[in-house]
Amino acid sequence: MSAWEPVIGLEVHVELDTQTKMFCGCAVTKGDPPNTHTCPVCLAHPGALPVVNERAVEYAVRIALALGCTVRPRSVFHRKNYFYPDLPKAYQISQYDEPLAVAGLFEYWVGEQKLSCRINRVHMEEDAAKLIHAGGDAGRIAGSEYSMVDFNRGGTPLIEIVGEPDIPSPEAAREFLQQLRNLVIGLGVSACNMEEGQIRWDANISVRPAGAERLGTRTELKNMNSFRFLQQALESELPRQIAVLEAGGAIGQVTLHFDPESGTTTPLRSKEEAHDYRYFPEPDLVPLTAGEAWVDEVRRALPEPPAARVERFMAQYGLSRYDAVVLGGGSAMARFYEELAAEGIDAKLAANWAMGEYSAHLNAAGLEPGHGHVTAQRLAALLRLVAGGELSGTGAKQVFALMVEERGEALDIVSRHDLGQVSDSAELETVVAAVLAEHPAQVEQFRAGKDQLAGFFVGQVMKATQGKANPQLVGELVRAALSG
Numbered sequence: 001m002s003a004w005e006p007v008i009g010l011e012v013h014v015e016l017d018t019q020t021k022m023f024c025g026c027a028v029t030k031g032d033p034p035n036t037h038t039c040p041v042c043l044a045h046p047g048a049l050p051v052v053n054e055r056a057v058e059y060a061v062r063i064a065l066a067l068g069c070t071v072r073p074r075s076v077f078h079r080k081n082y083f084y085p086d087l088p089k090a091y092q093i094s095q096y097d098e099p100l101a102v103a104g105l106f107e108y109w110v111g112e113q114k115l116s117c118r119i120n121r122v123h124m125e126e127d128a129a130k131l132i133h134a135g136g137d138a139g140r141i142a143g144s145e146y147s148m149v150d151f152n153r154g155g156t157p158l159i160e161i162v163g164e165p166d167i168p169s170p171e172a173a174r175e176f177l178q179q180l181r182n183l184v185i186g187l188g189v190s191a192c193n194m195e196e197g198q199i200r201w202d203a204n205i206s207v208r209p210a211g212a213e214r215l216g217t218r219t220e221l222k223n224m225n226s227f228r229f230l231q232q233a234l235e236s237e238l239p240r241q242i243a244v245l246e247a248g249g250a251i252g253q254v255t256l257h258f259d260p261e262s263g264t265t266t267p268l269r270s271k272e273e274a275h276d277y278r279y280f281p282e283p284d285l286v287p288l289t290a291g292e293a294w295v296d297e298v299r300r301a302l303p304e305p306p307a308a309r310v311e312r313f314m315a316q317y318g319l320s321r322y323d324a325v326v327l328g329g330g331s332a333m334a335r336f337y338e339e340l341a342a343e344g345i346d347a348k349l350a351a352n353w354a355m356g357e358y359s360a361h362l363n364a365a366g367l368e369p370g371h372g373h374v375t376a377q378r379l380a381a382l383l384r385l386v387a388g389g390e391l392s393g394t395g396a397k398q399v400f401a402l403m404v405e406e407r408g409e410a411l412d413i414v415s416r417h418d419l420g421q422v423s424d425s426a427e428l429e430t431v432v433a434a435v436l437a438e439h440p441a442q443v444e445q446f447r448a449g450k451d452q453l454a455g456f457f458v459g460q461v462m463k464a465t466q467g468k469a470n471p472q473l474v475g476e477l478v479r480a481a482l483s484g
């Protein structure tokens with residue numbers, strides 16, 4: 001056991017999928033030509049005034065409530081001042097000491113262990129424009145020749161979720177983030193597309209002697225744009241801090257940039273203190289008031305949270321925790337699984353197929369659950385054949401592969417490719433008789449009491465029928481023939 005324990009906190013930004021921007025009527029889009037969705041407000045022309053996007057507030061409140069936060073009856077927008085080319089106003093409208101929501105709790109699972117992380121706050125702000133660094137390598141500003149600005153993204157509604165440093169390991173940080181992302185997607189407020197940067201995060205990490213109360217000095221980690229990179233960055237920072245402390249040194253409060261190529265971090269700049277930003281209340285916006293009745297209305301319309309769904313899957317379908325997390329953790333797979341179960345398919349059989357062949361197919365085809373040719377209804381038609389003994393497990397896998405390949409229906413494929421399981425007793429009895437006749441020595445041994453040879457005969461019959469025989473029926477017929 002290590003004498004040191006890590007303490008990790010995450011700050012997560014989520015772009016909301018509203019139709020228009022946070023403070024103007026420009027469309028929120030992805031992939032359109034640069035600077036085609038701009039107006040005097042999001043380009044900061046003098047005298048242009050912001051107007052709050054009501055839908056964005058509703059989405060933010062959904063996130064806040066799903067995280068168990070208290071939505072404050074009054075919150076205030078602040079100007080966060082800093083000068084950078086992605087910010088035409090030279091300040092970002094954000095929230096500061098009177099945020100939208102505070103004091104939540106997010107519960108997540110690491111294997112069989114349920115952990116919880118306090119949520120300090122959820123606040124609203126606007127996204128900055130997108131900078132494109134050209135003429136260098138890897139699109140980074142260092143080494144580039146010039147930079148371009150695309151203001152389409154500037155002003156997109158953004159939510160910041162600030163977690164407390166309650167996360168006990170790099171692996172837990174990864175789980176926290178994956179499950180938080182599932183939660184947000186399930187709320188229907190953001191697709192959280194990682195490639196498009198719709199969800200982004202920074203981590204802070206410190207270490208302290210195991211069991212100690214006081215937190216050590218933390219460093220901040222940036223540029224981790226995949227779950228794997230987050231875990232990797234934290235795993236590389238952890239031993240570095242421990243080595244410094246064990247050598248009698250002190251941790252400097254720095255921001256570190258993660259380099260995915262080398263898997264290590266390098267210092268970026270010394271930590272900016274909050275007052276560097278010179279926050280002051282946004283004079284062009286009145287404070288936001290969230291009425292209790294409206295907040296209750298939003299709360300009532302919230303979908304089932306993933307953590308509760310996992311518990312329900314265990315109780316309702318008798319799934320193991322592992323299966324329930326895989327199937328119930330994300331809303332799309334959960335919906336698919338429940339559609340399958342609603343078709344009357346045995347819960348365990350449905351679970352095995354959803355997590356096995358079906359998931360492998362989704363991965364190979366790059367599809368989200370519920371998309372593509374294999375709908376829950378089509379898979380259910382296949383599984384009914386398995387449950388009814390008309391298809392063996394192996395046969396069903398063949399049929400599934402053909403369903404994907406030919407975009408066909410299970411029943412049709414079984415008949416066209418002659419893949420059905422043979423459950424015709426008369427037909428199988430002939431095969432059984434032939435197998436016994438071929439192996440007289442084994443028959444004699446069986447009759448002399450070597451009972452386990454029954455399996456051998458079943459195997460031979462399966463081989464003779466190219467795996468198409470109903471194995472249960474073959475077992476019965478073999479025993480009947482041998483005792484005869």
Ligand SMILES: [Zn+2]
Binds near residue numbers: 038040042155
């Ligand atoms: Zn605009």
